[in-house]
Amino acid sequence: MEVIVILLPLAVILGLLFIGGFIWMTYQGQYDDLKSPKYKMLLDDYKKKDGGDELNGH
Amino acid sequence: METMPAQIALNLPAQLACVHCDGPVLIAIYDHKNDLEHSKPFCCHGCLTVYQILQLQGLDQYYDIKNQMGAFRRRTPVEVEETKYLYIDDEEFLKEYSYQNSHDDQVMEFYLEGIHCLACLWLIEKLPLFVSHVNSSRLDLSKSVAVVTLDKSGKFSSVAQQFNQLGYRPHPLKKNQESNQLKMKEERQNLLRIGIAAAGANNVMLYAISIYVGATDVYARAFSILSVLFALPVLTYSAFPFYKNAWQSLKNKTFSIDLPISVSLLLGFGMGLFHFFQGMEDNYFDSLTALVFLLLLSRYFLKKIQENALSTQDLHYFYLGESVLRAKNETLTDFEEIHSKYLSVGDRLKIPAGHFISADGKIIRGDSYLNTSLLTGESAPVKVGPGDLVLAGTQNVSSEIIMEASKVKNETRLGGILKNVENGRNLRAPIVEWTDIVSKYFIIVVFALSAGLFAYHGFFHGNFKLAVEQSLVLLIVTCPCALALSVPLTFTRSLGKAAAQGIMIKNDATLQKVSEVKSIFLDKTGTITHGKMEVVNFKLVDENFNTKKLFQLILTLEQNSKHPAAYALLNFAHKHGTTSVDLTDYRETPGVGVEGNFDGKHYQINREGFFEDGKLIAEFSFTDTVRSDSKSIIQNLLNRNFNVQLLSGDKFSVVKEVAKVVGLNESRIRAMLSPEEKNRIILETPRSMMVGDGANDAIALANAHVGVAMHGSMDISLRAADIYLSTPGLKSVEKIIILSQETMKVIKRNLILSLAYNSVSIFLAMSGKISPLAAALIMPMSSLTVLLSAFIGTKKLRALWK
Known part of the structure; x- marks a missing residue:
């Protein structure tokens, strides 16, 4: 049971980290458009298959 | 006289699909005219142009991506407006x-x-x-x-x-930066509330379970501390909207479901903190945080579905088109392109063929045909000339005209209709959902009982600790969250499933209203019929005439005409697989027909038929054909005891013909109706569903108990209607009716379940047989049962979703 002394703070810190990350991402605008990114993700695969990245514009 | 030879009718070529838009190809246009084998077919020049632009830019990957999308194909040709913006x-x-x-x-x-x-x-x-x-x-x-x-x-x-x-x-x-930013901020805050509630609820649950399974002493204390730590933001920040709504409803002296939720949350919160400071382990944070999370989530999904993409203020421009050609001088030779919002009375406007007219006014110059179906429902184009009155919202079909505007923007007849539409939406009384009524009475009863229980234990027996605990148990265990959760979730699920099949339902109230419908009014054009002209009664008068040559000539003569009848003839000729021939002296006379010379002979197509050197060779007529499934669905609806009626702006004879095909007798049809008359019929008939297409039905759609806009209708109908069907035909109407009835069944089942649960738990809580711990365990169980019931649905619903 003594291991809880280490595990408990670890779990709490982990939990807080994720909450913090979520808040940060929300303010970064990552969740503003919930529909298009899931498609954009698929498009990246196409680019890789083509071998070229010139269409990326960067 | 002989009807068309059968072997020609059977000789149909395989239907070509346009490479760009996947729509059917009537007259194929090829990208390499001289090398047909390596060429790709397109339905129109618009699609070909886009294809060529993409090739030129090295963006042809578009087609790889598109072809992987299957169901999401465009299927409508590209229409390029001739405007420079x-x-x-x-x-x-x-x-x-x-x-x-x-x-x-x-x-x-x-x-x-x-x-x-x-x-x-x-x-x-x-x-x-x-x-x-x-x-x-x-x-x-x-x-x-x-x-x-x-x-x-x-x-x-x-x-x-x-x-x-x-x-x-x-x-x-x-x-609209300010309002957009405000909206974005609100959106982000909603997400934050849900995210924090989810994280908090999960962590609290973890520690709560540890306590339930027997953590003791210092461990139990540590878990308690952490529970409080994680529950605090959930019960303050995340739950804030509930408190706010509850406060509002108190101020307005109304009952909302947020009231008992808030009281339970606050009481549970207070009690939990009280227990915590007294050193006791059992608190209700696990169930309270889970409750907050689930309620927030279901509300978020509901809101997402209800959100409309565009605000109504852009409606007018949408509909009228934005750019207008205005004369710069008196001689009407020079025109400038302006936005239609800057139009004023007296402006002289050039309306090229194919454009919509943006103002009411008189024609100064030019003869043409107007498609007035958007305003009058009349399917045949109307001939107009100098001096004739034209209305905004009609489309110039055949050739360029110049007009002088006498009424602009909101003053036009169309503007009036649009205003009516918006008013219709505002005036529509929100129906009081009977779930609201049930929960309202339920809330009153629960509050009264809690107060009674508190008084009983507190004042009669002087045990205030027991009084607080028992009344809290009652409030938590009877919290109508199963009720609050199941109804919107069942609706949301049905709306989502419907949307996946191309049926856009505005909100859950609409779905309930569909189940109350007794009369169904169907518009003719585009609803029961396909909404476009087709050739019928084709008769070869001169039996010796070569049919192959006949179709070749029809195809060649009609391929440059923009008259709707020409499209019908083209389509018809193309079905018989012909190629074009070289004509000379081709000429189109608006209102008369087309003519040209071939092989030393003069050919002409007009209203009466096809002529060679003035001699009638073939005759035909045009009609808007009835969709193949219209009859069976209308009969199904009649068998379900719906009062099905046909409303149309078209001539009585035409409507009667259509009614005969779909098996409706004469008492069920109304012809020659103006939009206002249709609206009057709708207003006179309670519990009516109007199924229509186009702006001419807009007021009727908005004022009907349920308005259903069909595929292909203008944006305006969609905004006026409660339901939008993206797939043509009446099949979807039948689906909506089944969907609505079955959804209501599931909701009633869920209400019975949750009310039964609540009645039993009230009884148990009143007799003091439930501990706070048991209450916290029983409550999520009831929600789970109801959720499962909502997701399983009914047999008919599952069949509908397949």
């Missing part, structure tokens, strides 16, 4: 529609018509590659809104032209 570069216009971002770039938002899939998204975001000065282009698929940034020397008109050329008709959106 020069009005966008007007300084006055830019001031209102564009803004600068932090990098000093100009930003403008466009609503794009015709966005349909992933490939569109890909293409739009590639814009900086082939339009100079564009720095970035982002598309929000859910709203069909593209945000384009330009460097200082760029012009938005060139961006708009490019969109137009690609087949996405652009509509600049008014900058």
Whole structure:
């Protein structure tokens, strides 16, 4: 049971980290458009298959 | 006289699909005219142009992406408007529609018509590659809104032209930075509330379970502390909307479901803290946080579904088109392109063929045909000439006219209709859902009982600790969260499933209203019928005439005409697989027909038929054909005891013919109706469902108990209607009715379940048989049962979703 002394703070810190990350991402605008990114993700695969990245514009 | 030889009718070529839009190809246009084998077929020049642009820019990957999308194909040809969008570069216009971002770039938002899939998204975001000065282009698929940034020397008109050329008709959106920012902030806050509630609930649950399974002493204390720590933000920040709504309802002296939720949350919160400071382990934070999370989540999904992509203020421009050609001088030779909002009375406007008319007024010059079906429902084009009155919202079909505007914007007949539509939506009384009534009484009863229980234990027996605990148990265990959760979730699920099948239902109230419908009014054009002309009663008068040559000549004569009848004839000729011939002296006379010379003979097609040197060779007539499934569905609806009626602006004889085909007797048809008359019939009939297509039904759609707009109707109908069908035909109407009835069944079942649960738990809680711990365990169980019931649905619902 003594291991809880280490595990408990670890779990709490982990939990807080994720909450913090979520808040940060929300303010970064990552969740503003919930529909298009899931498609954009698929498009990246196409680019890789083509071998070229010139269409990326960067 | 003989009807068409059978072997010709059987000789149908395989239907070609356009490479760009996947729509059916009537007259194939090939990209390599001289090498048909390596050529690809297109349905129109618009589609071919887009294809060539993409090839030229090395963007042909578009087609790979598109072809992987299957169901999301466009299937409508590209329509390129002949406009340069020069009005966008007007300084006055830019001031209102564009803004600068932090990098000093100009930003403008466009609503794009015709966005349909992933490939569109890909293409739009590639814009900086082939339009100079564009720095970035982002598309929000859910709203069909593209945000384009330009460097200082760029012009938005060139961006708009490019969109137009690609087949996405652009509509600049008014900058609305403040309200948009406010909306975005609210959206983010909603997400934060849900996220924090989820994290909090999960962590609290973890520690609570540890306590339930027997953690003791210092461990139990540590778990308690952590529970409180994680529950605090959930019960304050995340749950804030509940408190706010509850406070509002108290102020307005109404009962809302947020009231008992807030009281339970606050009481549980207080009690939990009280227990915590007294050193006791059992608190209710696990169930309270879970409750907050689940309620927030279901409300968020509901809100997402109800959100409408565009606000109504852009409606007018949508409908009238934005750019207008206004005469710069008295001689009517020079025209400038302006935005229709800057139109004024007395302006002289040029309306090219195919354009919509933006103002009411009189024709000064030119003869043409107008498609007035949007206003009158009349399917045949109307002939107009100088001096005739024309109305905004009608389409100039055949040739260019010049008109003088006498009424503009809201003063036009169309503007009046639009105003009516908006009023119709505001006036519609929100029906009081009977679930609300049930929960309202339920809340009153529970509060009364809790107060009674508190008084009983507190004042009669003097045990205030027990009094608080027992009344809290009652409030928690009878919290109508099963009730609050199951009804919206069942609706949301049904709406979502319907949307996946192309049936857009505005809100859950609409779905309930469908189940109350007794009378169904069907518009004829485009609803029961296909909404376009087809050739019927084709008779070869001269039996010796070569049919192959006949179809070749029809095809050649009609391929350049824009008259709707010409399309019908083209389609008909093409079905018999012909190629064109070389004509000389081709001429189209509006209102008369087309003519030309071939092989030394004069050929003519007019209203009466097909002529060779003035001699009748073949005769035919045109009709709008009835959809193949209309009859069976109308009969099904009649068998279900619906009062089905046919409403039309068309002539009685035409409507009667259609009614006969679908098996409706004469007492069920009404012809020659104006939009106002249709509306009157709808208003006189309670519990009516109006199924219509086009703006002429807009008022009726808005005022019907349920308005259903069909595929192909204008944006205006969609906004006026409660339901929009993206798949043609009445099949979807039948689906909506089944969906609604079955959804209501599931909801009633869930209400019975949750009310039964609550009645039993009230009884148990009143007799003091439930401990706070048991209450916290039983409550989520009831919610779970109801949730499961909502997701399982009924047999008919599952069949519908397949």
